[in-house]
Amino acid sequence: MTEAPITDPIRMRALAHPLRLQLMDVLAELGEATATECAARVGESVASCSFHLRQLAKYGFVEPAERRGRERPWRRTADQLTTRPDPGVPGSLDAATELGRLHLHDVVRRAGDALARVDEEPAEWVGATTLRSHTVLATADELVELAAAMDALLAPYVARRDDPDAAPATARRAQVVALMHLADGQ
Structure with missing residues (x-):
């Protein structure tokens, strides 16, 4: 059920809305949900969630x-x-940049929220909470290969979303974020 990379700027802009990104996260977590269930999760009105779910459907992100x-x-x-x-597609770079910035802002907000609550977690989860940053020398092709290798490494853990019984009883939802970009504009 994976999709080819999205290059259409109209579809990217349709996704570039904070509530739509939250709704996509809720559906990723729950598998499926009603507008009412989504509203309870994101703290928005049912009408607003319903509207944004229909917009996501219009552009092929949900059904x-x-x-x-x-x-x-x-x-x-x-x-x-x-x-x-x-x-080769006019507006594609601007739309991808806008969506990327919005998504990154959301990821940083959620990470900040998690760090603010880390003192409420058991010691093993405090110890498992990590932030790693590495500056590397790599070609563009090597970064693409690195991203694919990371996806392969994470695949068994991602698969547990669809089969939670395959996970150990102590497993919890965790966010893993990878961002690859030029460090100095060279």
Whole structure:
């Protein structure tokens, strides 16, 4: 259920909204959810969540799941979204930059929230909370290879989202973030 990289600036801009990114995260976590369930998770109104879910559907990011009685749940159309600017498509680079900045802001906000609560966690989770930053010398092709290697390394852990019974009983949701960019503009 993975999707080819998104290069269309219209689709990228449709995704570039804080609530839409939150809704995508909720659906990634729960598999499927109604607008009411999403609203309870993100602290927004049901009407707002419903509107943004319909917008996400319009651009192919979510779709209706099987109805549960009167409930109308939604699910993601792909388990992972990758955006790549296409130099041949006007506006693609600007849209990818805008979406990337918004997503990074959301990741940093969530990481800050987690760090603010770390003193409430058991010692083993405090010790497992890490921030690593490395400056490397690499070519563009090598960074692409590194990203693919990291995806392969993480794949068994990501797969547990769809089969939580495969995880150890003590497993919890954790965020792993990788960002690769030029360090000095060279």
